[in-house]
Amino acid sequence: MKHLLAVDWGTSSLRGALLDRHGKVLQERTFARGILTVPPGEFATVFEACFEPWTRAAGTFCLISGMAGSRQGWVEAPYCACPAGLDDIARQLVWVTPGCIAIVPGLRCEQDSIPDVMRGEETQVFGALQLLDLRDAVLVLPGTHSKWVRVASNRMEHFTTFMTGEFYALLRQHSILARTLPGDDGDLDVDAFNQGVALALHSASLLQTAFSARTLSLFERLPAAALPSYLSGLVIGEELRTQPLEAGAQVVLVGADTLTQRYELALAQRRVPVRRVGQDAAWRGLWAIASALSSSPTGIP
Amino acid sequence: MKHLLAVDWGTSSLRGALLDRHGKVLQERTFARGILTVPPGEFATVFEACFEPWTRAAGTFCLISGMAGSRQGWVEAPYCACPAGLDDIARQLVWVTPGCIAIVPGLRCEQDSIPDVMRGEETQVFGALQLLDLRDAVLVLPGTHSKWVRVASNRMEHFTTFMTGEFYALLRQHSILARTLPGDDGDLDVDAFNQGVALALHSASLLQTAFSARTLSLFERLPAAALPSYLSGLVIGEELRTQPLEAGAQVVLVGADTLTQRYELALAQRRVPVRRVGQDAAWRGLWAIASALSSSPTGIP
Known part of the structure; x- marks a missing residue:
């Protein structure tokens, strides 16, 4: 070749x-x-x-x-x-x-x-493993359909899909929350994002936490401009809540910086260190x- | 008067x-x-x-x-x-x-x-209590924004909102699942509904279980006509999963028959008996x- x-x-x-x-x-x-x-x-x-x-x-x-x-x-x-x-x-x-x-x-x-x-994600996983010189890892590929992947001895053992990005878009564009949220997502509001992650990590279901975006706005406890970041924290926090990660366990994040940065922030609340790999x-x-x-x-x- | x-x-x-x-x-x-x-x-x-x-x-x-x-x-x-x-x-x-x-x-x-x-639901709650002659109860009012209500000594102590009906509609109409689901919901497929409830009760998040509607269809394990009922079971089961109900604890369901029947089916999987009150x-x-x-x-x- x-x-x-x-x-x-x-x-x-x-x-x-x-x-x-x-x-x-x-x-x-x-x-x-x-x-x-x-x-x-x-x-x-x-x-x-x-x-x-x-x-x-x-x-x-x-x-x-x-x-x-x-x-x-x-x-x-x-x-x-x-x-x-x-x-x-x-x-x-x-x-x-x-x-x-x-x-x-x-x-x-x-x-x-x-x-x-x-x-497509399988290709990114094996690429990330080579770039980081790893043979065993937990990897996350955030996106419309986010993937959590477990690799042992350079073989993909198991993976799980979460419709995280799609749920964000559905709530953002088509739900009752769309009426309150500003037209543009704007820059990430780190405090609002972290607040959303924290609530999701200590709650049982997005069916419940998503409604808090409405009530916090209704009682003027979160400005409309902060709601997209808060909602992003809710969905990413919900995804993380399901993972039995031990403190200190490392996670490899693969994807565009704008997304992997958010996952790094969210994982920090669970004291999980990360390594990040880009779209190459x-x-x-x-x-x-x-x-x-x-x-x-x-x-x- | x-x-x-x-x-x-x-x-x-x-x-x-x-x-x-x-x-x-x-x-x-x-x-x-x-x-x-x-x-x-x-x-x-x-x-x-x-x-x-x-x-x-x-x-x-x-x-x-x-x-x-x-x-x-x-x-x-x-x-x-x-x-x-x-x-x-x-x-x-x-x-x-x-x-x-x-x-x-x-x-x-x-x-x-x-x-x-x-x-509006507060009015239905006090009406249901009078119709059933109850002063202490756990009530569920299913709908776009489903409510779980705890009443003690004829006073509403606490309630929780779940965006269950709205999530169903979002997934049904606007998500990737919409491409696979038939145009019409059709009659309830009880088996498919129960299968969705069972998965949700034993899973951690709708972000994950919702994707199963896609994969079960992809591998032809569920016919397209059964998917609306399956998805309905997933979202209602997710709502029920969050509730710390003891076996034998009774729940009062308030609302239209088409919805309260589904909640009765789902609660049966947790061995929770119900009483139903209509929209009067x-x-x-x-x-x-x-x-x-x-x-x-x-x-x-």
Whole structure:
């Protein structure tokens, strides 16, 4: 493999990076061409239009993670079962163009007969582990559907999804609270955020705590401008409350700074130290999968 | 007092009943004229148009509960603090027309510096207590904002709001689950409902359990037609999970049958027996408040 074209094709955006044989990022591109914008049968055309100069170079191998492998995506890549390591994922790639373009499978796990799934986050997890040189970790990938992941001996053992970002957006935009909250979220109000986290950590359910955003505003104990931060603290605190974390246990936060900073603040209330990895975890993860593939008997040259 | 015109004026509907001096309901009327449909300054006009024949009769006293007493309503009736009994409420009526039309105040309570409020449910609570001849009870008033109420010696000691109905609607209409759920809720699928309740009772947060509606559908373990009932079980089960109910403790459910039936099913999983009271609790409650007022030195004739 001369170059790797690493692609993260999600629901709402399409990101790509060109990596050299050592995994170094040479160039990056982002397009507002998430899979929801692509009509069925048009994935190859969109892909070519976005990355044509890179794909033309001889010896470029392309690996795609994310929702492009879902039923609504380019080619469906069935979920790989947990526990799973890099080798398992590399073995279950789905080829769009044999030897040239492949799609990374998502992962699934199950607990008490309830399945859970991810697509794209598995790549970030393995990238983050390599960047931090870890083989055992608890990782959190905040977002619309936040993931808590447990890795042991470099294999993903189990993970859990929380609809944290989506609940925030639902309450923010469509609930009775939307009438009170200002149009713009504004900068994070750290005190209001921490107040929301503290309440959620000591309460039983967001069904109850969410109403406090209304009553604190009604009795003028929180200004409207502080409510988005307070609500953000409530939902993130609710997610954290469910986790049996021991004091001193370390958590790896993977994602955009604006989100991982909030989780770091919230985890500080439980005295949990963090390490943070940015969105380049996806590139490193795709490079790690390509490397695992190269070293396998059926791998790419 | 010859007749009582009992009015429940909420956010989305306006209901009224004419009661004789013994509290018997003679006639009822319902209008799609919730306070959100009434422009400021037009409340008297709307009220007259809806109830004119009843108000013209000599000796008719009118008592209004619900959001008509909110800041956005006819006349603001400040919240009455808990613990509160019928006498406290009767003393804090706000008169629209002295001696003729009065608005029932809502209630407020506070725990750990977080206020909680209700408007209209207090009237249903006191009505339900009279109908069942109870002075001590735990009551649940399911709805958009569900209320759990503790009454001791005929005084409301404390209550808690859960945004259960609103969360259901948000998830149903605006979340990623909306794409999978059928357009119509259909009849209740009792098995799917119970499955949702059971999961919620043994889980830590709706942020996590809500995602199971998606994965169970993805792996074809629940048909799309069963998902609304399953989701309803998840949110109602989440509400119940937070309650420290002992087995055998009785709960009084107040409200429309379609909702109280679901709560009865869910509470059965915790072996909690129920008694149910319908929406006539509001009429009985308004009659009880009017009676408390009549017997006070400053009361109506």
